[in-house]
Amino acid sequence: MKIVLDKICKSFAGKTVLKNVCYEDDFNALAVIGPSGAGKSTLLRIIGGLLPPTSGDLYLDGIKVSFSEKELLAHRRTIGFVFQTKGLFEHLTALENVMLPLIHSFQLDKAEAAERARELFARFGLEEEGHKYPHQLSGGQQQRIQIARAMAIKPKLLLLDEPTSALDPELTAEVLDMLGELQAGGLKTIIVTHEMGFAKKACEKVVFVADGTVVESGDSRQIFTEPQTKALQAFLNKVLEWQP
């Protein structure tokens, strides 16, 4: 998928979070890395149409994304979004969470939606969890159900905002395995992550965001072995210090 970010700026109540973000590439799996508070999540929300930028343009596969509320609705329906935490409706069961967008955003009838949801649950080994409410599920299960919900709408792009940062290593592996499998199946993904191993192995492109802007980007092999900027070198030294 081709993506172009053209001078994207975002500020909240006078506080600048993103300044002049420019980036252009063609990717299958893109990892966004960088220190906390650098604006990674904000950038992902702009790409997903959840936040309008203060200024600047976004192009996906050559088509400019309009940030008028009406057209955003259509844009959001082509994208799957997985949140860091609390990404399920708390008053609905796991199955209902997956079915709701199918019925109410995609006008499937209830039987079709239930059928598709059940297929996904079976595929991801979640059959036992279908009738549980979010508070009855482990963090890892919640994230996998979020991914299942995002997959159910057959998105052209899947966005994930630190999907494993609230999970212990075992559950993290569980979620990343599922994701790796989907990427291998040709799904286009952008993931904001602190899992450097995953960014390196499962994503062929990497963007490094620091201080509200894209500092460095490129092929992941190159980014991790020959970082060009001081900022990225310092960041990698810090996060990889305790890696085996």
Next chain:
Amino acid sequence: MKKSPALFYKSISVVLVTVILVGFVWISLVRINHRLDFSTLWAYKYRLWQGFKMTLIMAFASLLVSLLLGSVAAMAQKSRFLVLSYLAKIYIQIIRGTPLLVQIFFFFYIIGTAWGVDNRYLAGVLILSLFEGAYIAEIIRGGLESIDESQFELAKAVGLTPAKTFRLVTFPLLMARILPALTGQFASIIKDSSLLSVIAIPELTQITQEISADNYRLFENYFFLGLLYFVMTFAVSLITRHLERMYKHENSAG
């Protein structure tokens, strides 16, 4: 998990509490040399029944209107139009900060007379609704604020329209949070409706006052009046408990 106490221990405790409470009231009556005699009340059973129904009607009507008023005030408070927002905030502040009795006199004799509202039943419902609406507005505001922002962002992300977000997300989440408080407010409405007697609406309290002027059995009459109110509010609290359990079943994480 707390172990529930043994049946024997439970029944002993119930008996003990009953003996203490009844004994206390009985000794108090003995000390003032009064013998309770409810037999005269029987003659007024038809009027009491009418009053009972009137209280329920006023309370139900006020519940509906105050829900509407409370919802509007809760929304208006968050409005970007400052006039609307200030109006709602001042309404809630003043109504919650003054006694219902004062409001009844003010709205009935000044506002009501000035604008020609001379149907006292309608006036009663409106005044009581105005009063309870301010409390309900606060319940709704608190409920809305307790919903995690993430739920709304999620609704956006899955492509729901604003109307569907309200119907499928905001409304059910809000109801789950505020239903217990709302039913509790209904119990308050039932009790507060007794003050409508000051504008001569023939509800339970007014009827009891009239009966007292007739049979001079004040203690018995008001004792019985209290009992009737308790029957109503106890029924409401049973419903509340049921609703709370339903809510817990779905969302114990709160």
